[in-house]
Amino acid sequence: MTMKTKLYHHLQSTTTKNPQWNTLLREAANKSLFTKALSLYLHMLRSGAFPNAFTFPFAIKSCAALSLPITGKQLHCHIVKSGCLLEPFVQTSLVSMYGKCSLIDNARQVFDENPQSRKLTVCYNSLLSGYALKSRVKDVVVLFCEMRGLGVEINGVTMLGLVQPCGIPGNLGLGMCVHGFCVKFGLDMDSSVGNCLLTMYVKSGEIDCGRKLFNEMPRKGLITWNAMINGYAQNGLANNVLELYKEMESKGVCPDPLTLVGVLSSCAHLGALSAGKEVERKMEICGFSSNPFLKNALINMYARCGNLEKARDIFDGMPVKSVVSWTAIIGGYGMHGLGEVAVQLFDEMIRGGIRPDGTAFVSVLSACSHAGLTNKGLDYFGVMERKYGLRPGAEHYSCMVDLLGRAGRLNEARELIESMQVRADGALWGALLGACKIHRNVELAELAFERINQDCAIKKPQALRWKLSLMKVTEIDFLRH
DNA sequence: CTAGGGTTAG
Numbered sequence: 071m072t073m074k075t076k077l078y079h080h081l082q083s084t085t086t087k088n089p090q091w092n093t094l095l096r097e098a099a100n101k102s103l104f105t106k107a108l109s110l111y112l113h114m115l116r117s118g119a120f121p122n123a124f125t126f127p128f129a130i131k132s133c134a135a136l137s138l139p140i141t142g143k144q145l146h147c148h149i150v151k152s153g154c155l156l157e158p159f160v161q162t163s164l165v166s167m168y169g170k171c172s173l174i175d176n177a178r179q180v181f182d183e184n185p186q187s188r189k190l191t192v193c194y195n196s197l198l199s200g201y202a203l204k205s206r207v208k209d210v211v212v213l214f215c216e217m218r219g220l221g222v223e224i225n226g227v228t229m230l231g232l233v234q235p236c237g238i239p240g241n242l243g244l245g246m247c248v249h250g251f252c253v254k255f256g257l258d259m260d261s262s263v264g265n266c267l268l269t270m271y272v273k274s275g276e277i278d279c280g281r282k283l284f285n286e287m288p289r290k291g292l293i294t295w296n297a298m299i300n301g302y303a304q305n306g307l308a309n310n311v312l313e314l315y316k317e318m319e320s321k322g323v324c325p326d327p328l329t330l331v332g333v334l335s336s337c338a339h340l341g342a343l344s345a346g347k348e349v350e351r352k353m354e355i356c357g358f359s360s361n362p363f364l365k366n367a368l369i370n371m372y373a374r375c376g377n378l379e380k381a382r383d384i385f386d387g388m389p390v391k392s393v394v395s396w397t398a399i400i401g402g403y404g405m406h407g408l409g410e411v412a413v414q415l416f417d418e419m420i421r422g423g424i425r426p427d428g429t430a431f432v433s434v435l436s437a438c439s440h441a442g443l444t445n446k447g448l449d450y451f452g453v454m455e456r457k458y459g460l461r462p463g464a465e466h467y468s469c470m471v472d473l474l475g476r477a478g479r480l481n482e483a484r485e486l487i488e489s490m491q492v493r494a495d496g497a498l499w500g501a502l503l504g505a506c507k508i509h510r511n512v513e514l515a516e517l518a519f520e521r522i523n524q525d526c527a528i529k530k531p532q533a534l535r536w537k538l539s540l541m542k543v544t545e546i547d548f549l550r551h
Numbered sequence: 552c553t554a555g556g557g558t559t560a561g
Binding site for chain 2: 193195199226299361370404405433435440469497
């Protein structure tokens with residue numbers, strides 16, 4: 071008989087069961103052993119003990135962490151029957167669980183059913199973070215205003231809920247306004263809030279504002295460095311990433327897997343193989359070698375730097391391959407013109423039960439286009455929506471225009487553009503112009519160029535680049551435009 | 552209630 075079973079028998083034989091069960095449950099949940107916590111809860115019920123207000127929060131928290139909304143709803147019923155619903159801890163954990171499981175309307179309902187909710191900061195915060203997760207900026211702002219109106223205390227966690235959903239590209243105004251609130255409440259120097267503000271700026275594409283804040287932050291923790299490094303990485307500023315990483319090392323701050331992910335992806339973009347290999351060594355030294363995020367980043371780095379064999383070795387060695395791992399290796403073969411291999415891998419992925427996402431389709435479509443597998447690409451494009459319910463985005467249309475364009479099927483490319491429901495982006499016009507250049511189609515190039523000029527959303531430097539690209543096609547005088 | 556991550560055509 072194992073220790074654990076002995077313990078269960080002991081607990082089942084005691085008359086005062088709840089305290090012991092609750093202690094076990096709490097310890098499991100606090101150690102992030104959520105599956106264990108839930109099985110303890112079930113054992114508890116079977117043993118005839120009654121869960122109480124010290125039991126439910128930890129069981130509910132486990133449902134939230136494991137994203138088990140159905141189990142969560144069952145627990146909700148148990149809570150109602152037990153009469154614990156009005157306990158603040160229980161109430162808050164329920165709101166939080168529904169929020170994390172993306173059942174924000176259920177969260178709202180629990181919140182509204184109990185008038186006590188509107189007195190509690192933590193309860194408001196739970197609901198706020200639920201709305202934040204769904205990027206419901208408006209609801210977040212309304213709730214925040216309500217808290218202020220009712221005089222409910224506003225703390226750092228409240229601010230996190232308010233700041234998080236403001237990280238949307240081109241949303242500088244609201245972001246700065248929210249930053250202002252943080253300052254007003256004296257919470258901008260709170261390290262979590264500061265890091266969250268930094269992330270908000272970089273996610274909005276306001277990388278300079280982010281850097282300014284970063285420089286001003288008095289205490290830079292690992293998360294601060296990571297937010298800035300990954301912010302540069304996500305905005306394509308790979309050189310800044312390497313520079314900042316060097317600075318971080320020189321300050322004696324030890325990287326963690328999140329740091330190295332950003333650095334590796336920048337090495338990949340720069341084709342900086344030796345820097346990438348150095349990161350790989352660092353991974354080994356720090357014991358991060360089996361981190362799946364880092365392995366995916368490594369596959370991408372080796373593939374982009376031209377070492378497909380090494381990329382393939384890492385891919386083959388992964389015990390669990392996610393759709394991201396597959397996308398990275400497929401993209402790797404695609405960018406080196408090995409479209410046949412890419413297509414085979416894509417089909418193998420599907421046979422293996424991995425559902426492709428929009429990004430996986432981008433990588434296979436572009437592989438088809440590079441290898442001249444035009445009809446295969448057209449098939450995938452059709453299957454994408456019909457079989458997988460994925461609406462093609464601008465990036466997929468760009469691939470298709472590239473695919474058709476390279477094959478000289480410019481009229482079909484033009485028809486596709488005219489039929490599409492999403493707004494054309496720069497990549498699409500770039501692909502079309504590229505095709506016009508190859509096939510010397512001046513008429514269509516000029517049409518594309520006209521559309522670029524009409525599209526006010528397109529930034530000026532880009533328009534100028536395309537203008538120059540068009541000149542090469544038509545060999546017309548720059549001054550005529 | 553609680554801040555940061557991998558894949559994406561041109």
